[in-house]
Structure formats: C-alpha cells, structure tokens
Amino acid sequence: MPVTLIKDSLKQQGVRLTRQRQILxxxxxxxxxxLDAERLYQLAREKDPKLNRVTVYRTLKLLKAGGLVxxxxxxxxxxxxxxxxxxxxxxxxxxxxxxxxxxxxxxGEPLKRMREQIQSHFGFQVVLARTEVGGYCSHCQVLRAKxxxxxxxxxxxxxxxxxxxxxxx
Amino acid sequence: MPVTLIKDSLKQQGVRLTRQRQILxxxxxxxxxxLDAERLYQLAREKDPKLNRVTVYRTLKLLKAGGLVxxxxxxxxxxxxxxxxxxxxxxxxxxxxxxxxxxxxxxGEPLKRMREQIQSHFGFQVVLARTEVGGYCSHCQVLRAKxxxxxxxxxxxxxxxxxxxxxxx
DNA sequence: GTTAGTGCAAACCTTTTGCAGCTCT
DNA sequence: AGAGCTGCAAAAGGTTTGCACTAAC
Numbered sequence: 001m002p003v004t005l006i007k008d009s010l011k012q013q014g015v016r017l018t019r020q021r022q023i024l025x026x027x028x029x030x031x032x033x034x035l036d037a038e039r040l041y042q043l044a045r046e047k048d049p050k051l052n053r054v055t056v057y058r059t060l061k062l063l064k065a066g067g068l069v070x071x072x073x074x075x076x077x078x079x080x081x082x083x084x085x086x087x088x089x090x091x092x093x094x095x096x097x098x099x100x101x102x103x104x105x106x107x108g109e110p111l112k113r114m115r116e117q118i119q120s121h122f123g124f125q126v127v128l129a130r131t132e133v134g135g136y137c138s139h140c141q142v143l144r145a146k147x148x149x150x151x152x153x154x155x156x157x158x159x160x161x162x163x164x165x166x167x168x169x
Numbered sequence: 170m171p172v173t174l175i176k177d178s179l180k181q182q183g184v185r186l187t188r189q190r191q192i193l194x195x196x197x198x199x200x201x202x203x204l205d206a207e208r209l210y211q212l213a214r215e216k217d218p219k220l221n222r223v224t225v226y227r228t229l230k231l232l233k234a235g236g237l238v239x240x241x242x243x244x245x246x247x248x249x250x251x252x253x254x255x256x257x258x259x260x261x262x263x264x265x266x267x268x269x270x271x272x273x274x275x276x277g278e279p280l281k282r283m284r285e286q287i288q289s290h291f292g293f294q295v296v297l298a299r300t301e302v303g304g305y306c307s308h309c310q311v312l313r314a315k316x317x318x319x320x321x322x323x324x325x326x327x328x329x330x331x332x333x334x335x336x337x338x
Numbered sequence: 339g340t341t342a343g344t345g346c347a348a349a350c351c352t353t354t355t356g357c358a359g360c361t362c363t
Numbered sequence: 364a365g366a367g368c369t370g371c372a373a374a375a376g377g378t379t380t381g382c383a384c385t386a387a388c
Binding site for chain 4: 339340341342343344345346347348349350351352353354355356357358359360361362363
C-alpha cells in the first residue's frame with residue numbers, strides 16, 4: 001500500500017497529518033521491510049532530532065489499529081520487540097533463519113486456502129493472519145552441521161547461552 | 170505429548186527432574202491449553218507456595234529450547250506475554266476472536282502443504298511454525314453489528330481506548 | 339479557537355540475570 | 364562431593380501513561 005493511500009485513509013478518518021507522522025509514514029513505506037519501533041525511531045531522529053520515541057509507538061499503534069500496517073514478531077528471533085510492514089496486497093508468511101536471521105517471504109496458495117477454510121469451517125471473520133516459520137536456511141544448515149561436528153565429544157551440550165541479542169539505544 | 174515422555178526426554182538429556190519441575194510439567198500437561206508464565210506460576214504456587222516465578226520462566230525456557238513445548242503469542246490479544254502448550258502430534262493454527270478472546274484450533278492440510286512448500290521452495294529446514302489468525306467468531310460478529318449500530322451517529326470513532334488488560338498479581 | 343497530538347518523565351509489564359545457598363544423583 | 368537448580372533481589376527490555384504545552388485544522 002503506497003504512502004499516499006495511507007495518508008488519504010488517515011485524513012478521511014479525521015486523523016491529523018502532522019510533521020512527525022509524515023516522517024514516520026515515509027520511512028515505513030520506503031524502508032521496504034520489517035522495522036521495529038526502535039529502528040524506526042533512530043531513522044526518524046535523523047530527519048527530526050526532536051521526534052520522541054513515544055510518538056513512534058503512538059503512530060505505530062494508530063496504523064495498526066487502522067489496519068494500515070501489520071505487526072510481526074518474527075519468532076522473537078532477536079528480542080521481544082515487534083516489527084511492522086505496510087500491508088501488502090498479498091498475504092504472506094515470514095520464514096526466519098534462526099541462525100543468521102535472514103527473512104524470506106512465502107506467498108502461496110496454502111495461505112489463501114487456510115484463510116478460506118477457517119472462514120467457512122468456523123464461520124469466523126478473519127481480520128488479520130500471521131504465519132511465522134523458524135528454522136535454518138540452506139546456507140546455515142551446512143554451517144550448523146560443521147558446528148555440530150566441531151562440538152564433537154561434548155555430549156552434555158555446553159550451556160548454549162542464547163544470550164538475548166542486546167540492542168544499542 | 171504426554172508428561173511421561175517429556176520427563177523421559179529430559180532425563181535422557183541429563184536434566185534433573187526436581188520437585189518444582191515435576192509440578193510445572195504436570196500443570197502444563199493437565200491444564201490442556203495455553204497457559205502463560207504468570208498463570209502457571211499462580212497454579213504452581215497452590216501446590217508449592219515457595220516456588221518462585223523465576224523458576225517458572227527458567228523451566229519454560231528449558232522446555233522451549235528442548236522443543237517440548239511451543240510458544241504462542243495469540244496475537245497479543247491480552248498483553249505481550251507468551252503462552253505455552255505441549256507440542257501436539259499435529260501442527261495447528263490458533264484462531265483468536267479479537268472481541269471475546271475465544272480460541273479455536275485449526276488442523277488442516279493447508280498447514281502441512283505450506284510447510285512442505287517452504288522446505289522445497291527455499292531449501293529451508295523448518296523447525297517450528299506458528300500461525301495465528303485474528304478476527305471475529307460467529308457469535309461476536311452479530312454483537313459487533315449491534316454495537317456498530319448503537320454507536321450510530323458517532324462518525325468520529327470514539328477514541329476506543331483498548332486499555333491493556335491489567336493482570337492481577 | 340478547539341481539539342488532537344507531542345514531548346517529557348515516570349510508570350508498567352514481562353522476562354532475564356547475578357549470586358549465594360540448597361539439592362539431586 | 365559436585366554440578367545443577369532454586370530463590371531472592373535487582374535489572375533489563377519493550378511499551379504505555381499522565382500531564383502540560385504545541386500545532387493542525
């Protein structure tokens with residue numbers, strides 16, 4: 001969904017198009033993909049150093065409530081923050097590599113199928129759907145095999161401290 | 170997956186089956202469904218008032234890492250906590266009513282299909298998958314229609330303060 | 339001129355961590 | 364005996380809220 005449409009949609013709802021919102025909207029739209037609040041905040045600050053983190057959260061909430069962006073968790077691969085993307089024409093699943101963090105998008109009829117079946121099966125009105133798949137990309141499968149081999153004798157798995165990836169504030 | 174199997178699996182990994190873990194494991198298994206850490210903690214305290222919340226988190230982390238339970242978000246319908254369920258034989262999607270919170274489970278071939286397609290399409294090794302669908306159950310669709318009608322003239326949507334559901338500690 | 343929106347500080351909720359002491363095997 | 368676990372207190376990470384001020388319409 002192009003920014004202009006989002007802006008129109010907001011105006012129609014009587015939502016004010018402030019300078020801050022323009023900046024955030026443009027960033028979400030341009031960036032292409034998967035920004036979390038903090039990242040969006042950092043980017044926004046480059047355009048307006050006064051813009052507050054809270055405004056970012058409030059704007060994201062607004063857009064989410066209006067169905068203009070989708071909220072993702074990406075399997076909490078790097079913390080518990082949420083990610084956002086403008087709502088695309090096509091529903092898609094996110095496929096996250098648990099080792100390198102790479103994200104693939106899967107468009108395919110099983111998704112549409114599932115949606116239809118859920119609607120007809122339960123008489124449920126689907127508003128939003130989120131499918132996230134975690135695993136290992138072809139590249140990391142190889143690397144993991146090597147790592148496993150290297151870890152060799154250590155049968156008692158060496159306390160793999162999957163330390164929460166720290167983020168820079 | 171029955172508790173006994175989980176317990177065996179843990180023992181085999183050299184994980185100690187402490188009193189606390191027994192309690193938690195049994196609760197997760199019996200409860201049937203979708204407990205979050207806090208709820209599990211409350212239930213556990215009834216059996217052992219000394220059991221600490223931290224132990225609950227550590228146990229859940231352990232089970233998740235071992236692939237013995239699945240972690241769910243349930244569309245963050247009532248906050249940002251995570252929910253857990255023992256890993257069932259069949260993969261399924263969770264369908265959450267955004268109005269009443271009711272949860273349906275959808276088992277169906279589109280899920281298996283999608284998994285297969287992702288594996289073959291990207292050469293991706295799927296480890297876990299999570300599909301969550303939000304919308305309105307047949308019951309709430311009717312109620313919402315009435316609510317909408319009642320809200321009638323108020324075109325400017327009355328600041329629907331979706332206040333984060335407070336939880337009792 | 340109103341009313342909605344912003345910034346700031348402080349709170350909040352969920353989860354994690356450091357460490358001393360306890361407990362399974 | 365010794366590694367592994369637990370409890371406690373404290374912190375961290377992510378997000379929300381109250382309120383006075385500002386800006387969009």
